[in-house]
Amino acid sequence: MNQPAKGPAPAPAGPVLALKDVSKSFGAVRALHEVSLSLCPGEVHALAGENGAGKSTLIKTLAGVHRPDGGQVLLDGRPVAFHGPADARDAGIAVIYQEPTLFPDLSIAENIFMGRQPRRGLGRIDRRAMHGATAELMRRLGVDLAPERPARGLSIADQQIVEIAKALSFDARVLIMDEPTAALTGAETARLFSVVRTLRDGGAAVLFISHRLDEIFELCGRVTTLRDGRLISCEPLAGLTEDDLVRRMVGRELAGRYPKQRATVGEVALSVQRLTREGVFRDVSFEVRRGEIVALAGLVGAGRTEVAQAVFGVDRADAGEVRVNGTVLRPGSPTAAMAAGLALVPEDRRQCGLVMAMSIERNIGLTGLGAVRRRGLVRRTLEHDRAADWAVRLRLKYNRLADAVGVLSGGNQQKVVLAKWLATGPSVLIVDEPTRGIDVGTKAEVHRLLSASAADGLAVLMISSDLPEVIGMADRVLVMHEGRLVAELPCRSATEETVMAAATGLAGRTAP
Amino acid sequence: MGTAAETREAADAARSGKGRAGRVRSMALRWDTAVGVLLVAVIVVGLGSTDGFGSAENLAFAFNDIVEVAVIALPMTLLVVAGQVDLSVASMLGLGSALTGALWNAGWAFETIVPVVLLAGVAGGLLNGWLVTRVGLPSLAVTIGTLALYRGLASVALGSDAVTDFPDTYARWTVDTTTVPGTFLTYPVLLFAVLAVITAVVLHATGFGRSLFAIGSQEKAAYFAGIRVKRIKLLLFVVTGLFASFTGVLFTLRYGSARADNGLGFEMLVIASVLLGGIDFDGGKGTLFGAVAGVLLIGVLKNLLTLNDVANEVQVIVTGLLLVASVLTPRVIAAVVGRRHRRAAGTPS
Numbered sequence: 001m002n003q004p005a006k007g008p009a010p011a012p013a014g015p016v017l018a019l020k021d022v023s024k025s026f027g028a029v030r031a032l033h034e035v036s037l038s039l040c041p042g043e044v045h046a047l048a049g050e051n052g053a054g055k056s057t058l059i060k061t062l063a064g065v066h067r068p069d070g071g072q073v074l075l076d077g078r079p080v081a082f083h084g085p086a087d088a089r090d091a092g093i094a095v096i097y098q099e100p101t102l103f104p105d106l107s108i109a110e111n112i113f114m115g116r117q118p119r120r121g122l123g124r125i126d127r128r129a130m131h132g133a134t135a136e137l138m139r140r141l142g143v144d145l146a147p148e149r150p151a152r153g154l155s156i157a158d159q160q161i162v163e164i165a166k167a168l169s170f171d172a173r174v175l176i177m178d179e180p181t182a183a184l185t186g187a188e189t190a191r192l193f194s195v196v197r198t199l200r201d202g203g204a205a206v207l208f209i210s211h212r213l214d215e216i217f218e219l220c221g222r223v224t225t226l227r228d229g230r231l232i233s234c235e236p237l238a239g240l241t242e243d244d245l246v247r248r249m250v251g252r253e254l255a256g257r258y259p260k261q262r263a264t265v266g267e268v269a270l271s272v273q274r275l276t277r278e279g280v281f282r283d284v285s286f287e288v289r290r291g292e293i294v295a296l297a298g299l300v301g302a303g304r305t306e307v308a309q310a311v312f313g314v315d316r317a318d319a320g321e322v323r324v325n326g327t328v329l330r331p332g333s334p335t336a337a338m339a340a341g342l343a344l345v346p347e348d349r350r351q352c353g354l355v356m357a358m359s360i361e362r363n364i365g366l367t368g369l370g371a372v373r374r375r376g377l378v379r380r381t382l383e384h385d386r387a388a389d390w391a392v393r394l395r396l397k398y399n400r401l402a403d404a405v406g407v408l409s410g411g412n413q414q415k416v417v418l419a420k421w422l423a424t425g426p427s428v429l430i431v432d433e434p435t436r437g438i439d440v441g442t443k444a445e446v447h448r449l450l451s452a453s454a455a456d457g458l459a460v461l462m463i464s465s466d467l468p469e470v471i472g473m474a475d476r477v478l479v480m481h482e483g484r485l486v487a488e489l490p491c492r493s494a495t496e497e498t499v500m501a502a503a504t505g506l507a508g509r510t511a512p
Numbered sequence: 513m514g515t516a517a518e519t520r521e522a523a524d525a526a527r528s529g530k531g532r533a534g535r536v537r538s539m540a541l542r543w544d545t546a547v548g549v550l551l552v553a554v555i556v557v558g559l560g561s562t563d564g565f566g567s568a569e570n571l572a573f574a575f576n577d578i579v580e581v582a583v584i585a586l587p588m589t590l591l592v593v594a595g596q597v598d599l600s601v602a603s604m605l606g607l608g609s610a611l612t613g614a615l616w617n618a619g620w621a622f623e624t625i626v627p628v629v630l631l632a633g634v635a636g637g638l639l640n641g642w643l644v645t646r647v648g649l650p651s652l653a654v655t656i657g658t659l660a661l662y663r664g665l666a667s668v669a670l671g672s673d674a675v676t677d678f679p680d681t682y683a684r685w686t687v688d689t690t691t692v693p694g695t696f697l698t699y700p701v702l703l704f705a706v707l708a709v710i711t712a713v714v715l716h717a718t719g720f721g722r723s724l725f726a727i728g729s730q731e732k733a734a735y736f737a738g739i740r741v742k743r744i745k746l747l748l749f750v751v752t753g754l755f756a757s758f759t760g761v762l763f764t765l766r767y768g769s770a771r772a773d774n775g776l777g778f779e780m781l782v783i784a785s786v787l788l789g790g791i792d793f794d795g796g797k798g799t800l801f802g803a804v805a806g807v808l809l810i811g812v813l814k815n816l817l818t819l820n821d822v823a824n825e826v827q828v829i830v831t832g833l834l835l836v837a838s839v840l841t842p843r844v845i846a847a848v849v850g851r852r853h854r855r856a857a858g859t860p861s
């Protein structure tokens with residue numbers, strides 16, 4: 001194995017937190033094997049690796065959730081043993097997760113000071129002091145959020161800010177951010193980055209995990225790459241290319257990031273006419289033809305997911321109609337949409353895409369209970385064979401098809417959702433953020449699959465916030481802004497800049 | 513097969529709790545077997561220790577004695593698997609009984625009374641289902657309300673009277689002294705057995721049954737998969753109402769007495785049986801075999817305790833303890849296994 005620049009690169013100052021030759025096994029599975037990492041004050045350090053490379057285990061070791069089997073955790077150069085997350089927190093280590101879990105009915109200030117509110121006489125909570133301290137934290141972060149606002153209704157981006165403020169209130173010196181940008185819009189990401197830079201300049205050490213390589217290059221100084229639980233490299237990002245980084249992560253070249261196949265564009269498969277849901281989206285009209293991949297771009301909250309769900313009948317539209325292969329769909333019925341040849345791979349695969357406690361084969365079988373039946377009864381062998389067939393076609397990685405789908409990695413779960421819908425033999429496939437939170441390798445496989453399906457005559461509508469994906473995959477790009485379709489860009493004139501301009505409402509109205 | 517990285521993913525997930533859910537599920541699947549084994553053990557102990565327990569007359573009596581609970585437990589199992597519950601079943605039994613009595617008093621023919629009573633059951637089920645699926649109320653709250661409502665309607669129909677002058681034509685087929693020749697099976701128990709087999713096939717071998725598990729474990733995902741969640745729930749409540757009203761007629765004939773307060777508190781016995789059989793109250797898990805074993809276990813225990821002159825109050829306490837134990841045991845096992853697993857993984861919990 002080619003291992004460039006193994007071992008920590010020279011650090012700008014003495015590390016505040018470090019791992020030295022840390023190993024960690026779970027049963028027979030080696031999650032980390034002699035991995036070293038150092039985080040220095042004033043640096044943003046990227047952690048890269050595919051799903052299953054050991055990133056989560058490493059984070060949990062730093063955060064005191066796991067104890068290493070071998071090696072040491074060093075705090076300010078001295079070995080420490082964290083006996084739980086509380087120890088790590090007291091040592092000044094804070095973790096910000098992709099989707100923070102705040103108490104929805106408590107205010108921002110109450111969330112930040114949960115369990116350690118400033119007190120007045122008789123144990124009463126000193127609201128004024130609490131709100132003052134919160135406002136001060138927000139000022140330091142350069143963010144405008146009112147302390148008394150309830151957490152319910154805050155965007156994920158704002159919730160993360162609250163978590164960061166909470167970390168600050170603990171005087172955290174190390175901030176670990178686990179895919180914080182996965183659900184953020186461009187503007188929110190930019191704000192988060194400026195907050196992170198503020199913290200960095202204030203002397204904090206930040207460990208940043210993201211599947212979006214451009215973000216790593218934009219924000220971070222050094223990068224540590226893991227593969228199969230081993231340290232592959234630790235090096236400055238300056239001088240590296242995205243392809244270098246991908247090669248380190250997957251251990252091989254990824255041929256063609258966006259494998260777009262040529263497809264003959266056929267007749268109209270999906271036609272949406274003046275679809276409207278009051279207060280959500282209005283007068284949305286578009287068509288998708290067989291063999292086409294049409295991207296639906298826009299900022300989070302522009303109404304893209306809502307349009308997809310109304311088309312599929314999960315939500316009811318107030319006006320407008322949806323035709324699949326020329327037949328008007330009965331509104332508000334996913335069952336009717338399915339029967340007409342429509343399939344929806346939803347954005348929230350954990351809640352809507354899969355029944356987590358059910359087995360892989362049963363999840364795949366769920367959309368085809370008619371197909372695995374003989375004389376009215378479900379045949380388990382038919383169900384199993386059908387699932388096995390799709391597992392092979394999608395290169396699903398699993399132990400047994402009878403395992404609960406919840407034990408699979410995110411990328412493989414997404415493959416199961418795709419299998420479940422492709423198995424219905426749809427003529428229109430709507431995919432909502434098909435590669436969010438999925439590692440580079442699986443992402444490329446999903447792209448290949450979508451492209452091949454389109455080449456076979458499937459009409460694909462792809463909602464995505466990942467602009468390179470939109471540009472790389474789509475034949476046409478539809479852009480939504482505040483509930484309206486504002487632009488339709490053909491493949492050749494769609495660039496990240498033109499799409500973003502339309503999505504933010506800057507571009508002139510070029511809608512059809 | 514999975515690569516090394518994938519195995520790790522699986523191990524990761526197993527630790528993070530989703531895998532534990534899978535183990536608890538397989539535990540629940542074994543739990544129903546355990547209840548079956550316990551049932552056999554109790555019967556064997558009963559045969560060895562209690563005189564008269566094994567006689568055909570006693571066995572006919574013992575099983576016929578809980579046949580209403582057993583019949584209602586069948587649709588209740590489907591409801592609980594789908595994440596719902598119906599507490600109004602015993603009141604529906606009472607309403608069925610009261611209607612039978614009132615209409616008989618009014619001079620109706622028995623052949624006309626039965627369809628009318630069953631129709632009332634369907635109507636009651638429709639109301640429950642409508643409130644749950646269309647108005648969007650939780651089934652627990654809805655059926656606590658209709659529990660009172662249907663019992664109230666039963667009192668309105670018959671007051672505090674008891675109607676007892678039913679003809680023997682039908683009644684004799686329901687009592688424990690009439691058995692299928694050569695066996696200790698009474699006709700109501702035979703009917704239950706047939707219904708149980710049908711219900712088992714529906715739950716475990718049809719697409720409809722599969723969708724109940726999906727609805728019970730993750731309703732939203734089921735809906736997104738094109739399953740008609742509302743229609744299915746509505747249907748379940750209707751079938752439950754139908755079965756409950758039918759047991760109203762059965763109970764009336766068996767005891768030769770129609771009263772508004774017949775079957776008071778039976779809903780707890782039904783739910784106890786279903787939970788004892790390993791059907792998860794949170795939905796999505798369980799087998800019909802478990803539920804049937806649960807109801808038979810409660811019936812056999814009740815009979816054994818009676819034969820051994822244990823007071824009725826104590827019987828109620830035993831049933832209650834059994835229920836608590838049945839809900840608690842799988843969780844305790846899961847917790848112990850989980851802790852051992854975590855310790856093996858070297859993770860401080």
